[in-house]
Amino acid sequence: MLNWIRMKWARSQFNAVREDLYQAMIRDLDDAGTRVVVTDSARFGAWEARAAERGELVALAHGGVRRRLEFEGRPLSDALQPLVPVEEVLMIDGGLAAGRLSEALKSVIGAKQANEAINSMLREAMAQPAVGAGSIFGLSLLYGMMVWPPLVDAFPTKYWDAWALPLVQSQIWFAEYWPLAFVPMALVWLYWKTLPTWTGVTRKAFDRLPPWNTVRDRNAASLLTVLASLIHSGATVDAAFERIQSRSTPYMQWHIAAMRRRLVASGDDVVKALDTGLFSRAILDQIADAASSRAFDETLKHMGTVALADVVKSVKRTAAWANGLLIGIVGAVFLYMTAVQVIAVDDAGSRYTDSFNAGNFTSKK
Numbered sequence: 001m002l003n004w005i006r007m008k009w010a011r012s013q014f015n016a017v018r019e020d021l022y023q024a025m026i027r028d029l030d031d032a033g034t035r036v037v038v039t040d041s042a043r044f045g046a047w048e049a050r051a052a053e054r055g056e057l058v059a060l061a062h063g064g065v066r067r068r069l070e071f072e073g074r075p076l077s078d079a080l081q082p083l084v085p086v087e088e089v090l091m092i093d094g095g096l097a098a099g100r101l102s103e104a105l106k107s108v109i110g111a112k113q114a115n116e117a118i119n120s121m122l123r124e125a126m127a128q129p130a131v132g133a134g135s136i137f138g139l140s141l142l143y144g145m146m147v148w149p150p151l152v153d154a155f156p157t158k159y160w161d162a163w164a165l166p167l168v169q170s171q172i173w174f175a176e177y178w179p180l181a182f183v184p185m186a187l188v189w190l191y192w193k194t195l196p197t198w199t200g201v202t203r204k205a206f207d208r209l210p211p212w213n214t215v216r217d218r219n220a221a222s223l224l225t226v227l228a229s230l231i232h233s234g235a236t237v238d239a240a241f242e243r244i245q246s247r248s249t250p251y252m253q254w255h256i257a258a259m260r261r262r263l264v265a266s267g268d269d270v271v272k273a274l275d276t277g278l279f280s281r282a283i284l285d286q287i288a289d290a291a292s293s294r295a296f297d298e299t300l301k302h303m304g305t306v307a308l309a310d311v312v313k314s315v316k317r318t319a320a321w322a323n324g325l326l327i328g329i330v331g332a333v334f335l336y337m338t339a340v341q342v343i344a345v346d347d348a349g350s351r352y353t354d355s356f357n358a359g360n361f362t363s364k365k
Contacts, residue, residue: 144175228304
């Protein structure tokens with residue numbers, strides 16, 4: 001267990017500094033004609049020794065890469081595979097195959113920065129609704145256990161407004177069957193578990209809704225960056241699709257397989273080939289605009305490099321829309337709960353008091 005924790009921490013540290021490592025490798029490659037050529041294994045061995053001397057756990061990650069390079073004879077992309085996202089592995093692998101590792105690493109850095117920006121947007125978009133939903137469940141449990149039972153006992157249900165009773169009764173029921181609180185947690189777990197594996201017509205329908213559409217757009221942006229890098233490294237469009245498909249999740253394999261079939265059927269129509277449900281309408285429009293003056297492969301290169309900032313903006317708009325919708329739902333529930341707590345409780349008390357003063361008091365619910 002301790003060793004597992006150490007390796008997890010080492011991987012986290014490696015991911016935090018990997019852009020600096022890529023930059024160092026680019027400098028070595030670009031200056032190869034003016035200095036002694038350093039092998040990849042020697043480079044990672046030097047980083048391992050330096051980190052070990054400082055007592056940093058990232059030395060374990062550097063050592064793992066060095067061993068896979070030196071003793072197992074793996075290429076750099078395979079040696080890095082346990083530590084970095086698969087998109088970066090694919091781009092480095094394509095650069096190695098074409099003898100353009102420096103250009104591939106530069107593409108990796110650009111893709112990494114774009115992915116970090118997108119992931120930050122998604123976290124921000126989902127954080128507020130998640131916290132709000134958690135607060136609703138917590139308050140429902142609290143009110144169902146401690147607030148509503150004595151109030152309903154004091155003010156029989158016949159004195160309550162009909163619009164307020166569903167909340168009161170549901171929260172009391174929720175508090176009585178509190179283990180059901182684990183059901184939403186299980187649904188969240190199921191959501192994350194099925195993101196890379198769920199395919200088919202139903203998934204395509206859900207991909208139009210938040211929060212699935214935000215993850216869909218992130219996958220679309222990642223696909224464009226990898227395609228651009230592989231094509232820039234000399235791969236044909238279909239070869240690039242094939243290479244990505246071989247290392248992708250079942251969800252991405254499903255989309256890429258459909259794109260390859262459409263590629264054969266549609267010829268040079270890039271929009272028809274890519275219109276499998278992975279790309280939002282906004283991104284497809286950007287692709288169509290780029291394709292109006294470019295060949296198929298040049299369009300993909302353009303979208304994954306020059307136009308990547310516009311793709312990120314489209315993802316940001318999707319995330320903002322999803323955030324607004326989910327916040328609106330959570331806010332509406334909060335307003336309903338507040339109205340019941342402030343208005344309905346006061347009205348029930350007033351009706352009970354009036355009935356009591358009129359001599360119609362009853363304790364029956």
